Amino acid sequence: MLAQLTQNSVPVELPQYSLAGLSPLIILAVGAFLLIMVRSVVKRLPATAERFATIAVGPATVLVAWIVGGLVGDEMPLANVQSDVGTLWFALLFALVLVVAGLFVSTMRAGFDAIFTSGTGLVALAAIAELWNDHHRAAWPAEFGERPVGLLGNPVTAIDDQFSFDGFSLVMAGVILSAVVLCALLLDEYLRRERIDGPEMYVLMMLSAAGGVVMAGAGDLIVLFLGLETLSISVYIMAALHVRRSESLEAGLKYFVLGAFSSAFLLYGMALVYGATGSLNLHEIRLHLASVVILKDAMLLAGLAMMLVGLGFKVAAVPFHTWTPDVYQGAPTPVVAFMASAVKAAGFAALVRVFVVTFGPSLNDTGFLAGDYRLDWQPAVFVLAVLTLLVGAVLAIVQRDVKRMLAYSSISHAGFILVGVQAASARGTAAVVFYVAAYAFMVIGTFGVLTVVSGPGDRKTSLDDLDGLAARRPALALALTIFLLAQAGVPLTTGFVAKFEIIGAAVEARSFWLAVIAMVSAVVSAFLYLRIVLSVYLGSPADDSEISEGPAERVHPAAGLAIGIALAVTIGFGLIPGPIDQLATEAIPQLFASG
Amino acid sequence: MELTNDWYLVLSVAMFVIGAVGLLVRRNPLVMFMCVELMLNAVNVSFVSLGTELNDVSGQIAVFFVLVVAAVEVVVGLALVVAINRRRADATADDISVLRG
Numbered sequence: 001m002l003a004q005l006t007q008n009s010v011p012v013e014l015p016q017y018s019l020a021g022l023s024p025l026i027i028l029a030v031g032a033f034l035l036i037m038v039r040s041v042v043k044r045l046p047a048t049a050e051r052f053a054t055i056a057v058g059p060a061t062v063l064v065a066w067i068v069g070g071l072v073g074d075e076m077p078l079a080n081v082q083s084d085v086g087t088l089w090f091a092l093l094f095a096l097v098l099v100v101a102g103l104f105v106s107t108m109r110a111g112f113d114a115i116f117t118s119g120t121g122l123v124a125l126a127a128i129a130e131l132w133n134d135h136h137r138a139a140w141p142a143e144f145g146e147r148p149v150g151l152l153g154n155p156v157t158a159i160d161d162q163f164s165f166d167g168f169s170l171v172m173a174g175v176i177l178s179a180v181v182l183c184a185l186l187l188d189e190y191l192r193r194e195r196i197d198g199p200e201m202y203v204l205m206m207l208s209a210a211g212g213v214v215m216a217g218a219g220d221l222i223v224l225f226l227g228l229e230t231l232s233i234s235v236y237i238m239a240a241l242h243v244r245r246s247e248s249l250e251a252g253l254k255y256f257v258l259g260a261f262s263s264a265f266l267l268y269g270m271a272l273v274y275g276a277t278g279s280l281n282l283h284e285i286r287l288h289l290a291s292v293v294i295l296k297d298a299m300l301l302a303g304l305a306m307m308l309v310g311l312g313f314k315v316a317a318v319p320f321h322t323w324t325p326d327v328y329q330g331a332p333t334p335v336v337a338f339m340a341s342a343v344k345a346a347g348f349a350a351l352v353r354v355f356v357v358t359f360g361p362s363l364n365d366t367g368f369l370a371g372d373y374r375l376d377w378q379p380a381v382f383v384l385a386v387l388t389l390l391v392g393a394v395l396a397i398v399q400r401d402v403k404r405m406l407a408y409s410s411i412s413h414a415g416f417i418l419v420g421v422q423a424a425s426a427r428g429t430a431a432v433v434f435y436v437a438a439y440a441f442m443v444i445g446t447f448g449v450l451t452v453v454s455g456p457g458d459r460k461t462s463l464d465d466l467d468g469l470a471a472r473r474p475a476l477a478l479a480l481t482i483f484l485l486a487q488a489g490v491p492l493t494t495g496f497v498a499k500f501e502i503i504g505a506a507v508e509a510r511s512f513w514l515a516v517i518a519m520v521s522a523v524v525s526a527f528l529y530l531r532i533v534l535s536v537y538l539g540s541p542a543d544d545s546e547i548s549e550g551p552a553e554r555v556h557p558a559a560g561l562a563i564g565i566a567l568a569v570t571i572g573f574g575l576i577p578g579p580i581d582q583l584a585t586e587a588i589p590q591l592f593a594s595g
Numbered sequence: 596m597e598l599t600n601d602w603y604l605v606l607s608v609a610m611f612v613i614g615a616v617g618l619l620v621r622r623n624p625l626v627m628f629m630c631v632e633l634m635l636n637a638v639n640v641s642f643v644s645l646g647t648e649l650n651d652v653s654g655q656i657a658v659f660f661v662l663v664v665a666a667v668e669v670v671v672g673l674a675l676v677v678a679i680n681r682r683r684a685d686a687t688a689d690d691i692s693v694l695r696g
Contacts, residue, residue: 249679256672257618
């Protein structure tokens with residue numbers, strides 16, 4: 001095994017998980033199902049019993065997380081377990097955090113649905129942490145001594161290579177699940193305010209996250225497609241779920257039509273790749289490319305191009321971005337937070353898994369570099385990244401609606417992440433993971449503040465509506481400012497570290513022009529964020545009637561908790577980026593272990 | 596003229612292009628859904644013919660998954676159209692334009 005790892009070639013047989021590997025997925029699906037079932041019972045209970053049920057979700061979460069941890073742990077066929085002490089301590093700590101958080105949230109008058117969804121997300125996160133622990137032990141047993149940084153070993157697969165689990169898929173799934181936890185807290189008060197309270201949104205969000213987790217770990221093109229569709233179809237409905245607002249319906253329809261269009265492209269690309277390589281399985285495609293010279297080169301190229309179009313739509317890369325501003329403006333604000341964090345993370349996970357890993361460099365049995373198809377797609381991603389960076393930053397400035405502005409800004413962030421994908425190196429992939437994780441928390445925080453500020457009907461989202469926010473809600477204004485500065489890449493926030501890593505990776509990959517353009521784009525978008533901040537602090541409300549509507553901007557404790565967590569992550573890991581950096585480095589797929 | 600596998604691929608490309616162009620040109624949401632179906636079925640044709648050519652069963656199996664997903668997409672799409680038409684009859688894609696920058 002040591003020889004295999006250090007030689008870093010593609011093994012023909014990958015180690016297999018039992019069902020435990022799928023536990024995050026199963027937890028989300030069961031959670032979604034249970035929420036529908038339990039909810040109808042809970043709602044019939046008297047009010048005090050309902051409160052009690054809500055409070056009980058916290059301890060129940062801890063209990064289930066503990067049991068799941070026990071079930072998932074040590075399921076690895078490779079596991080070379082010395083002792084479970086580390087896991088036990090981890091579980092204890094986790095349980096303590098959950099008890100405190102559960103009691104805290106439960107006393108804040110949050111609804112049953114939101115707490116249940118957050119709990120499910122936390123249990124799935126616990127399963128992921130356990131898998132991560134296992135993977136560490138299995139990939140580098142203690143007798144090998146100190147584990148080299150970034151060497152996590154080959155992916156462990158489940159269901160006959162249909163899913164592959166490595167550091168990369170686990171971290172990406174972790175980001176998606178964190179988004180579920182935070183967005184559930186944001187949705188709670190929002191749904192009640194908009195009078196569309198019900199379990200639908202939460203169920204769809206959990207199903208969507210399940211799709212995202214599948215995408216992050218897909219080992220087969222068809223599995224990738226199924227994950228993408230599960231993710232997207234749920235989000236189409238979530239975008240349109242505010243059925244009394246015509247903007248919401250319109251956003252849903254636009255997202256649906258363009259999303260279906262793009263999945264058809266993705267699927268056609270998959271068919272062509274299948275025709276060129278003779279397999280739909282990513283692992284087999286890699287083996288094939290490493291050992292055989294492809295004759296149907298045109299078919300492979302066309303397939304790669306069409307898959308790039310399909311995934312480009314999902315991550316909103318220019319010129320496939322046209323749906324983004326409309327959908328972000330029209331969809332319910334907490335749903336936008338979910339789209340910008342989880343959907344984007346899943347999209348980039350798929351991009352990395354297909355392009356960087358499968359069509360990246362690999363060594364064949366004899367240890368020679370073979371099947372390096374990077375040159376086939378890197379130029380295309382280069383062009384996409386340049387366009388995305390520039391168009392996103394420039395068009396953001398001319399908008400008047402804050403949600404539209406942030407939509408364009410999310411496009412330019414996608415450009416940044418594409419720069420990391422284009423590098424197609426170990427460092428580039430680590431930078432992608434870091435950026436995706438950091439951006440998820442920033443953007444959830446930003447849209448979290450907007451959820452509170454936009455008021456009933458999501459109507460107050462123009463730049464003028466933010467005028468004088470600092471005078472009315474100083475704390476909220478400060479939080480928004482910090483999130484926007486983090487997005488701009490100001491030092492001492494995760495945004496700065498993320499941008500730094502991306503540009504470092506681009507320079508290392510000798511894509512100097514891309515690095516320059518990324519920096520120019522960062523400067524241009526800084527203007528946009530400062531414009532919003534100026535309006536928050538220096539603008540004066542257009543008329544006094546805004547102020548008299550005071551209670552509209554009340555921060556509900558659950559939403560406040562979500563914003564607070566996002567803020568703590570953004571600043572905390574901005575000051576001490578070490579832990580996330582370490583996580584991102586260890587999440588590099590095995591392929592790049594030797595750089 | 597012999598009907599080789601390549602002709603099925605040509606058919607598939609033709610179907611896909613008709614679907615894609617139709618989706619971009621037509622304004623009726625229902626026709627747009629039909630165009631998406633056409634594109635997905637074009638993929639099915641190429642999966643089947645490539646699977647036959649490669650003598651590999653996974654291409655044929657992929658078709659089942661695509662069919663299921665296509666059905667699910669139509670369910671969601673029609674639900675959206677119904678929801679929009681409840682608010683406003685005879686909506687075409689041009690009428691649905693509250694959102695613009």
